[in-house]
Amino acid sequence: MLTGKKVAFVGGDARILEVIRHLIELDAGAVLMGFDRLEAGIPGAEKVGLTVEALADVDALVLPLAGLDEEGYADSAYSAGRIRLQDEHFSALPSYCQVFSGIAGPYLEQICRRHGLRLVKLMDLDEVAILNSIPTAEGAIQMAMENTDITIHGSRSMVLGFGRCGMTLARILAAMGAKVKAGARKPADLARIREMGLTAFPMKDLGDQVGDAEIIFNTIPAPVLTADILARVPRNCLIIDIASKPGGTDFRYAQRRGIRALLAPSLPGIVAPKTAGQILAGTLSRYIWESG
Amino acid sequence: MLTGKKVAFVGGDARILEVIRHLIELDAGAVLMGFDRLEAGIPGAEKVGLTVEALADVDALVLPLAGLDEEGYADSAYSAGRIRLQDEHFSALPSYCQVFSGIAGPYLEQICRRHGLRLVKLMDLDEVAILNSIPTAEGAIQMAMENTDITIHGSRSMVLGFGRCGMTLARILAAMGAKVKAGARKPADLARIREMGLTAFPMKDLGDQVGDAEIIFNTIPAPVLTADILARVPRNCLIIDIASKPGGTDFRYAQRRGIRALLAPSLPGIVAPKTAGQILAGTLSRYIWESG
Amino acid sequence: MLTGKKVAFVGGDARILEVIRHLIELDAGAVLMGFDRLEAGIPGAEKVGLTVEALADVDALVLPLAGLDEEGYADSAYSAGRIRLQDEHFSALPSYCQVFSGIAGPYLEQICRRHGLRLVKLMDLDEVAILNSIPTAEGAIQMAMENTDITIHGSRSMVLGFGRCGMTLARILAAMGAKVKAGARKPADLARIREMGLTAFPMKDLGDQVGDAEIIFNTIPAPVLTADILARVPRNCLIIDIASKPGGTDFRYAQRRGIRALLAPSLPGIVAPKTAGQILAGTLSRYIWESG
Amino acid sequence: MLTGKKVAFVGGDARILEVIRHLIELDAGAVLMGFDRLEAGIPGAEKVGLTVEALADVDALVLPLAGLDEEGYADSAYSAGRIRLQDEHFSALPSYCQVFSGIAGPYLEQICRRHGLRLVKLMDLDEVAILNSIPTAEGAIQMAMENTDITIHGSRSMVLGFGRCGMTLARILAAMGAKVKAGARKPADLARIREMGLTAFPMKDLGDQVGDAEIIFNTIPAPVLTADILARVPRNCLIIDIASKPGGTDFRYAQRRGIRALLAPSLPGIVAPKTAGQILAGTLSRYIWESG
């Protein structure tokens, strides 16, 4: 329980609403800044203005997942105006206050450092990345379902990369009955792939492996599906690339060869905002709780 | 291989194209009637008119999956006009010819009986129903993904009915990480559900079980999700009803209570026509092969 | 709950002790006949002599799983002497009393019929056979582990028969990472095998399939692993035959060819008597409960 | 293929035989030293004496998995006498020769360093540890089966530690139908446990979690199942401790409390020597191949 803790929320999207609900359930006090258009409100949360007073005794300041832009503005899906956070606000925060965002640019990094505040970038945490791999994988699979005329079951599916997303994706695809080949470069990853009952191949052999693929999922943020490789991919194969922009696919060449290739960013917030919010809420509340 | 066998196709949809391709791969001869708008054609298949001569030596006559209507008309997604099959056509068929459709109404049943021809209703075959349960289950899950803000993983999902579709659906959902409760009325089904590691409950206890469901999949073609039961279902629960029309849900009451409930007919042909065609092709070619 | 019900137990083994414990937990009254050597006793159960009076008001009579022999004797692992049940005992039972055994020979069948009593042969019930398939499958796998120098994971394992035991065995082996081929004769079973992601083959092709098997599990109570077939099985393959005696293997020929083949009867009672007892207890208590 | 490569084997056990066979299949030349009692021999391998000449042109020297003792002796299951390797032998090896063992003591480490030879300790490699986790996990499960009267299916099983062995063990147990709780101390591990659909708990809460355990598998090489914790473990719970000696269990206290606790070292070589040998063979041949 977080009884006695006070958390200030400044802007955000549907995922942040889920975080607010979760913290209130844990009995934390919640003040909302920049949620004026949230008509129904959230029982137990109080809408307030962004003032120095309101920030003076908070244990945590929760920013939008995108953090602040380089002028200090926070986006909010629930506010007409924009909200700007500046030195005066950060200097109002108590020294023990933790600041939470998903990612952070130089502005946010520097202002926290300047005021001696602990900044937690949730998306950088391994545990969040692993749990987020679940909605990511489901989103990628949903896209594959929507864009093929075959079932996942029985499909010859490839997963490139065996990090946090790759392992989850491979596991779910196999569980659904796909014939999964997974590519990685580390021998330890290849061993784990085999342990999981899947077919493993070293990424350097990618070209020899793609010849009969029906669906390729890429998770590697590096140019792996190059023109050379794509030339050996069957024309009716579908590529779902979830790696961070610009992905790992030569999209220009794919299009020229007539291969459908889709870049799929930000899946958790799109396909399962509630689950994505709960993931953040779980980690965030643990951080507040452990800080004593 | 089906070398030396001749198969006539009269109308149909994308699934029938898959059947044609598969049979040609097995070296059967294929004549197509009512495919005039199929511009590219299918290598190895010959488009002909619907004539008595063309039917005189065929080993199999493949009709659309919906069969014939009560005036003998066959639908075709690849023909401008409609095609009508009458006594003259059936009497032209050799006595050893097998007639294939998905389902059959009285007209088709009677005309086959009259001419002493074996009619195979593919959709009635247990093996087809089981394999079709795969695209059906994936289609239902895709709909659930598209209509919720949570992941299948971790969701409290219910499956009503443990026949051919129910077993497949429950297995895939659990494999994806859902917390699956499955309801059936036969003790043997309840035992199999437990063997598969899922939570089993007798359908008569349905009312006591729905209180915390997030997604309910119904496969029972009988009124099971009645108003009484729906009154105990949480408002934000999603219902996907795949049972044959009119489904097993009181849709009127569901709407009144604000529960989203979707009737989802004909999923295999919609979400995975190629796989659905391959399933039919596999069974159909075995029937032709086994008939000697 | 079974409050107010009285159940008499006459002999049995470790599994029956589990049944007794379970019924007492459900608040049934339990009288034990032929448990004199059970020193500790079971809290809540009363040891009595086998008398007409003691039987006069029981709702259920639970015999050993093997039933009675042809002279009416019941075996007991917990009694020095033997116990004999005759007409006088059965005529003492109230007409609503149900008689439970695992299996039944003519003596038991006839005596129940003569006295108009309902006889429930638990081992004949589909639900018990399905739940029993779990300890059976685990026992067979344990034997395979103990008798090979390879892991189940990655092994080329075959399962013959896809009934209640075959399905469970195939599912667990695949889950453990074995490469499972399952053989059945019904097209519907072959379809279900494929749905489960395993390799299916028709039993008539068995000879063509065994050439690289490392472990073969047989569940078919008919001569399927004949000399003809065994001649094509690799010499270092292990056969575990769980079908009821004499199994489905030509053991004489297997030995001659140097193939290790083990007949494995009565696994549940041997490898997991507690689980086996709980399975029986669950079904038995439901029967008593439903009889009103 | 390893055509043209020459490998010398000095002693070893059943696993090494598997390595020899595998390398011969890849067309490597194999000379065996200290295999005099291996009567049948291995086709393609040549038994020779341990001489400086025989070592002069080898690409790899494969020692027993236990390495050499502090006087340079190598154990062999296939030799009456003992074999001693000294400076003269190592100095005979070409500079490009790789030396393989499972583990290594100071003698072996130093003699390799002295002669500028690359020493590969196979058991230290992550990929070997991961693949070895498979026979380890199966061996642990086999022991649990042999020492309980319940099935793995449905059992309340705990896995302590989520490293290479812990992940594999948890995955297989869950696949077999156990209700698995896995304990780890890293938030990322807890996240992965949840992703895999299992119940995760932080090791610091171990005491609160053990109250209803039926089987506990420990993989943590540190005192985790202390007297304090064991006092809360049910008396009929079985503990299988696979952590390296002395394990993570207070065996003395466990015995005093009447809890069965088994230390289970060296499982791969015991339960599946052939698989264990193939794992080593795969990695070893890759090292030889990659060294050019």
Ligand SMILES: NC(=O)c1ccc[n+]([C@@H]2O[C@H](COP(=O)([O-])OP(=O)(O)OC[C@H]3O[C@@H](n4cnc5c(N)ncnc54)[C@H](OP(=O)(O)O)[C@@H]3O)[C@@H](O)[C@H]2O)c1
């Ligand atoms: N679309 C979305 O909604 C979404 C959601 C989450 C994550 N993502 C993105 O998806 C990507 C994967 O995320 P993650 O959490 O799985 O990351 P991760 O755990 O770091 O995994 C990345 C994988 O790529 C491999 N890799 C990196 N560079 C490589 C190269 N040059 N050649 C071969 N393999 C290479 C890594 O192998 P090594 O271990 O050998 O380096 C690892 O297997 C990231 O770009 C991430 O931003 C997208």
Ligand SMILES: NC(=O)c1ccc[n+]([C@@H]2O[C@H](COP(=O)([O-])OP(=O)(O)OC[C@H]3O[C@@H](n4cnc5c(N)ncnc54)[C@H](OP(=O)(O)O)[C@@H]3O)[C@@H](O)[C@H]2O)c1
């Ligand atoms: N939407 C689609 O794309 C699609 C695709 C395939 C099938 N379907 C439809 O889905 C439904 C299920 O197909 P299926 O192949 O799974 O059929 P099935 O194998 O016959 O299974 C039907 C299940 O419903 C149960 N059931 C029937 N009447 C019941 C009642 N009054 N109360 C309780 N349980 C009852 C059956 O239990 P018992 O065994 O105890 O009778 C069985 O478990 C059918 O209506 C079928 O037409 C739809």
Ligand SMILES: NC(=O)c1ccc[n+]([C@@H]2O[C@H](COP(=O)([O-])OP(=O)(O)OC[C@H]3O[C@@H](n4cnc5c(N)ncnc54)[C@H](OP(=O)(O)O)[C@@H]3O)[C@@H](O)[C@H]2O)c1
């Ligand atoms: N060792 C033990 O501890 C233990 C425990 C439980 C059961 N059992 C024994 O194991 C056997 C299987 O039990 P179960 O419960 O799985 O029985 P089941 O459900 O009746 O399954 C039997 C399987 O064998 C097939 N089969 C029967 N005769 C055949 C034939 N002539 N050719 C090809 N297939 C044939 C059946 O196919 P169809 O459906 O096509 O007929 C079915 O797939 C029985 O003998 C049973 O007594 C032993």
Ligand SMILES: NC(=O)c1ccc[n+]([C@@H]2O[C@H](COP(=O)([O-])OP(=O)(O)OC[C@H]3O[C@@H](n4cnc5c(N)ncnc54)[C@H](OP(=O)(O)O)[C@@H]3O)[C@@H](O)[C@H]2O)c1
């Ligand atoms: N019996 C056999 O046949 C056999 C076979 C293989 C291995 N083993 C032995 O089994 C053990 C595990 O092997 P492995 O390959 O899985 O090793 P591993 O990958 O290093 O895993 C060890 C696990 O123990 C955890 N751990 C270590 N110290 C801990 C502590 N003080 N408190 C809580 N957790 C702690 C680690 O957590 P962190 O990641 O947080 O450190 C990790 O999860 C080793 O002792 C190994 O020698 C035995």
